[in-house]
Amino acid sequence: MALRHAVLAALLDGELSGYQLAKAFDVGVANFWYAQPQQLYAELTRLQQQGLVAGREVVQESRPNKRLFHVTDAGLAELEDFTAASARPVFVRDDLMVKVQAADSVDTATLIDQLTERAEIARARIELFEALLRRLRGDRSEEDFLRHGDRIGPYLTCLRGIAFEQENRDWCLRTVAVLEERRHTRARN
Amino acid sequence: MALRHAVLAALLDGELSGYQLAKAFDVGVANFWYAQPQQLYAELTRLQQQGLVAGREVVQESRPNKRLFHVTDAGLAELEDFTAASARPVFVRDDLMVKVQAADSVDTATLIDQLTERAEIARARIELFEALLRRLRGDRSEEDFLRHGDRIGPYLTCLRGIAFEQENRDWCLRTVAVLEERRHTRARN
DNA sequence: GTTACCATGTAAAGAGTTACATGATTTG
DNA sequence: CAAATCATGTAACTCTTTACATGGTAAC
Numbered sequence: 213m214a215l216r217h218a219v220l221a222a223l224l225d226g227e228l229s230g231y232q233l234a235k236a237f238d239v240g241v242a243n244f245w246y247a248q249p250q251q252l253y254a255e256l257t258r259l260q261q262q263g264l265v266a267g268r269e270v271v272q273e274s275r276p277n278k279r280l281f282h283v284t285d286a287g288l289a290e291l292e293d294f295t296a297a298s299a300r301p302v303f304v305r306d307d308l309m310v311k312v313q314a315a316d317s318v319d320t321a322t323l324i325d326q327l328t329e330r331a332e333i334a335r336a337r338i339e340l341f342e343a344l345l346r347r348l349r350g351d352r353s354e355e356d357f358l359r360h361g362d363r364i365g366p367y368l369t370c371l372r373g374i375a376f377e378q379e380n381r382d383w384c385l386r387t388v389a390v391l392e393e394r395r396h397t398r399a400r401n
Numbered sequence: 402m403a404l405r406h407a408v409l410a411a412l413l414d415g416e417l418s419g420y421q422l423a424k425a426f427d428v429g430v431a432n433f434w435y436a437q438p439q440q441l442y443a444e445l446t447r448l449q450q451q452g453l454v455a456g457r458e459v460v461q462e463s464r465p466n467k468r469l470f471h472v473t474d475a476g477l478a479e480l481e482d483f484t485a486a487s488a489r490p491v492f493v494r495d496d497l498m499v500k501v502q503a504a505d506s507v508d509t510a511t512l513i514d515q516l517t518e519r520a521e522i523a524r525a526r527i528e529l530f531e532a533l534l535r536r537l538r539g540d541r542s543e544e545d546f547l548r549h550g551d552r553i554g555p556y557l558t559c560l561r562g563i564a565f566e567q568e569n570r571d572w573c574l575r576t577v578a579v580l581e582e583r584r585h586t587r588a589r590n
Numbered sequence: 591g592t593t594a595c596c597a598t599g600t601a602a603a604g605a606g607t608t609a610c611a612t613g614a615t616t617t618g
Numbered sequence: 619c620a621a622a623t624c625a626t627g628t629a630a631c632t633c634t635t636t637a638c639a640t641g642g643t644a645a646c
Contacts, residue, residue, distance in 0.1 A: 214496055215633075221502040231597050244498035251634070253599060274643060276597045288506060295507045299496035299515060301522050304565050307403060307488035309433035312561075313410040313554040317477060318484045326488060333490050358579045359586065365502040368579065372501075372572045376493050379564045387557050390547045397548065404605075420625050440606070442627055463615065465625045595644075604635070609628105616623075 216264075217294045218245035219255050220287050223265060225366065229278040230256050243341060243366075243373035256281055264290050312387055320391045327384040327391075334381035341374045405453075406483045407434035408444050409476050412454060414555065416469040419445050429526065430533060432562035433555075445470055453479050501576055509580045516573040516580075523570035530563045 221244070222228070222236060233256070234249035247255075256279075259265040264287035267279040283291075308330060311323050348367045349357035358364055411422060411431055422445070423438035425431045436444075445468075448454040453476035456468040472480075497519060500512050537556045538546035547553055 213632080214494075214499065217496075217503075218499045221499050224503055224506050229597075230599090231595095234597095243493075244502045245494055246492040248635070249597095250599075250636090253597095257599095272596090275595095276642065278597060291503050292507045294496075295500045295503060296511045299500070299519075301519060302493070302495045303429055303435040304432075304491070304561065305403075305434055306491045307406070307483075309558045309561060310403070310407045310410050311484045311488070313433045313558045314406075314413055314480050314484060315554045315557065316552050317413050317554075318481045322485045330488075330490060359582060363505050364579065364583075365504045365506075368504065368576050369498045369502045371575070372493065372498060372568075375568045375572055376565075379561075379568045383561045383564055386560070390553065390557065393548060394553075402604075418625075419627090420623090423625095437607070438625095439608090439627070442625095446627095461624090464623090465614065467625060591646100593644105593646080596642085598640085600637105600639080602635105602637085605633080607630105607632075609630080611628080612626085614624085616621100618619100618621080 215245070215247055215251060215255055216259060217291060218247070219252065219259060220264065220283055220291050221365070223281055223283045223287075225363070227280040227282045229270075229280050231278065233281075239340070243344075244369040259287070263287075308384075315391060320395065324388050324391055327388045331381045331384035331388070334377040334384065337377045338374055338381070341370050341377065344370055345374070404434070404436055404440060404444050405448060406480060407431075407436070408441065408448060409453065409472055409480050410554070412470055412472045412476075414552070416471045418459075418467040418469050420467065422470075428529070429562070430529065432530060432533075433558035448476070452476075497573075504580060509584065513577050513580055516577045520570045520573035520577070523566040523573065526566045527563055527570070530559050530566065533559055534563070 218237075219233065222233060228236070230249070230253045234247075234252050237245065237247045237252060238249070256265065256267070260267055260281070263284060265281045266284050267281045269277060270280055271277050308326060311318075311326070315323060345354075345367060348363075348370070349361065352361070357367065361367070407426075408422065410433070411417070411425060417425070419438070419442045423436075423441050426434065426436045426441060427438070429435055445454065445456070449456055449470070452473060454470045455473050456470045458466060459469055460466050497515060500507075500515070504512060534543075534556065537552075537559070538550065541550070546556065550556070
């Protein structure tokens with residue numbers, strides 16, 4: 213059960229409604245996990261039943277009412293246990309990689325398009341993440357912030373998000389370059 | 402359905418038994434996907450029923466008999482379709498990131514251990530992947546191989562595997578450094 | 591007026607993990 | 619004699635995705 217803990221970790225930053233949480237997870241600005249709104253609403257309900265989060269109804273006039281959730285002491289204890297338990301390494305698991313693996317046997321035209329598009333998406337995310345980093349550290353330098361800041365978890369995970377997307381972008385562009393050169397070479401022969 | 406295509410792509414390199422396939426997926430040497438043996442046996446059966454792969458029984462004396470599978474023309478066509486369809490971007494989704502996100506609120510001792518261990522695993526995988534790259538390109542230079550080699554798909558995915566693991570390792574080590582320094586700083590105050 | 595945003599869900603299907611099962615051979 | 623390798627699966631469970639569903643307000 214990983215989503216549970218991702219939700220708990222996300223709620224450490226303060227009270228959030230399901231909708232706000234969904235936005236954070238959706239943009240990937242949460243950058244350490246991704247989940248869809250439906251999952252989050254369901255998970256919040258479960259977590260509340262188990263007493264790991266508590267919600268309070270906020271009545272709004274010009275908008276639908278919402279429930280704001282925060283982590284309870286039991287939730288914190290659960291996170292503590294989770295952190296102490298060991299985690300297995302992860303793999304990339306990307307459809308694009310499967311396609312590239314098969315690149316020698318299939319038409320590469322659309323593949324090149326997809327890689328280019330993916331590089332662009334990665335670029336956009338890097339920008340987004342970098343803006344988030346700046347916001348998190350305020351006017352401090354990164355080094356200073358990481359040494360003395362109160363809440364560095366999100367900053368550290370965001371650093372990884374950026375590194376991942378950079379690697380992503382660079383690999384896509386490199387692969388496009390290789391595939392395109394081969395197309396031209398073949399065309400000439 | 403993603404595993405289907407990963408299996409098809411993996412079988413492009415030649416006939417494999419379920420067991421051999423499982424080893425490739427397990428080590429992650431397939432490096433573009435990961436799956437467990439049970440999944441693979443089930444998937445091979447399904448693929449065979451759908452005519453996307455064909456198997457032949459190989460009778461062995463000192464070992465149990467095995468079934469060697471290869472991709473059929475229908476399988477190739479399926480891969481072609483899959484490649485043409487668009488793929489959604491991926492996220493990292495790593496328990497370790499969830500833990501780091503919560504690092505300000507939980508005990509970091511075991512977390513530091515886990516990050517260190519993960520860095521070591523990443524280092525080992527990088528070595529493994531680099532050996533695989535050397536084997537794939539033979540005595541050619543990377544540039545030459547990527548320009549004129551017959552089968553570059555696995556090479557390109559392996560490049561990404563390495564980049565991913567490097568990023569992984571570096572982030573873990575950086576995070577450990579940050580967390581450790583904060584422990585010491587706090588201890589002093 | 592149409593699109594985007596706020597706000598919350600249910601239901602079903604698909605994918606992946608974990609646990610359980612078996613049994614022979616080879617290597618140390 | 620124990621551990622690793624070869625070889626193949628089933629069953630139950632959890633997690634994720636996709637599709638469906640509703641309804642008001644704000645902005646262009």
